[in-house]
Amino acid sequence: MxxxxxxxxxxxxxxxxxxxxxxxxxxxxxxxxxxxxxxxxxxxxxxxxxxxxxxxxxxxxxxxxxxxxxxxxxxxxxxxxxxxxxQGFETTLKLAVSPLIATYSLPYILRDYLSENPNVEVEVKVVESEVIEELVLSGVCDLGLSRMNGKFKDVTCQVVQEDPVLFVVPHDGMDLETAPGFDIDQLLQDNILLTQNHPEYWEPLLEQLRHLNYTFRSMMVSQVEVTKRFIEQGIGLSFLPRLTIRRELLEGRLLDVDFPGLSLPLAKTYALYKRGKSEASLFLHRMKQLYGT
The missing domain is CATH 1.10.10.10 (Winged helix-like DNA-binding domain superfamily/Winged helix DNA-binding domain)
Structure with a gap:
């Protein structure tokens, strides 16, 4: 046959x-x-x-x-x-990574890991955080890098990166050294708050804003990249992880503004894996070295 x-x-x-x-x-x-x-x-x-x-x-x-x-x-x-x-590969490491982490964190980790482990073949599956733990649990992937905490007892979950969340607004075209301070009430009244671009921190944030009696209109935008583009075009403002807007802040395309009285969260990256996966442990060790966790 x-x-x-x-x-x-x-x-x-x-x-x-x-x-x-x-x-x-x-x-x-x-x-x-x-x-x-x-x-x-x-x-x-x-x-x-x-x-x-x-x-x-x-x-x-x-x-x-x-x-x-x-x-x-x-x-x-x-x-x-x-x-x-x-091709010289002795083993394979299968990663499940959220789009945000794949864009902003993974390239730096992967570059160092591959240079130190040329005999390891790496496969990267980019998926939403909601399904990453299931891929690890089922054995489809060896290690997950997610924006959501784990929930299954058979999967180990560790925080490997924490990134401050900033209040981000469109650039007003004025010189920051001479521009007057921002009025938070006015900002929220004049702009749409773009929400739900992160799976964990939005509900506590919105609860804080309501508790502080702020009035605002909101629009759900599930992707960070789209949220940034909307802010640049003056459609709204949002709360975003600092790592995702570093370039835009440096280039002056976006502004981060102090928000008095509001306790801003940390955007966390979680490593999800099952015990006994040696390739996953090596990659995780390298990631902890880079981020000091």
Missing amino acids: ETKWLHTFLSAAKTENFRKTSELLFISQPTVSVHIKLLEAYLGCKLFEKQGRHIFLTEGGQRFLPYAKEMVDLDERGFETIQRYK
Whole structure:
């Protein structure tokens, strides 16, 4: 039995059409038919039946389908393993990282880690914080870097970075040394508060603002990058981690303003992992060295 027969079988089972299968696999339609006939002869079982222009799996084909998928998957994993070995990789570290951390923190950590561990292949899956712990728990990923604290007892959670949150407003075009102080009430009345760009600190912040009797209009904007762009365009203002706006502050595109009476939170980065993952431990150790945690 040849692997190419299995690929043709799986594609035909998915498309339910030999012509579409030939287009998908870049082979001729007669070749598709030959592959299926050879596979049926090898198994001694008819795999498809034809109804009009479509084909459908027989009961035998349905029974064989999961095994065909497993064999193809095993073949691909074996090929990938050999390719990694040829490239000098001895092990693999699979990371699940939130978009924010992947953009602002991961490049610096990863650069140092790879220079010190050239024999480790790193795979980075960029996903929202809400699903990172489940990927670690299921074993799909070895280490998660999330903006949310963990909740499962089988997953270890550690704070590896803390970043001050700043009150960020559009630049008013005036020289900061000569401009008058900002009126917080006026700022909140004249601008929309852009909220929910972080999964942890917004609810406590909003509760504080209400407790201090501030009146404001709000707009939910779930991404930090979009929030920054909106602030630059004068659409609103927000509370953002300092790490995400350092460049904009230096270039004068955004301003951070003191907010008297408000206790600003820390934006935390959490490392999520299961005990016994040596590659995850090494990466985490390097991250702690960089951030002093």
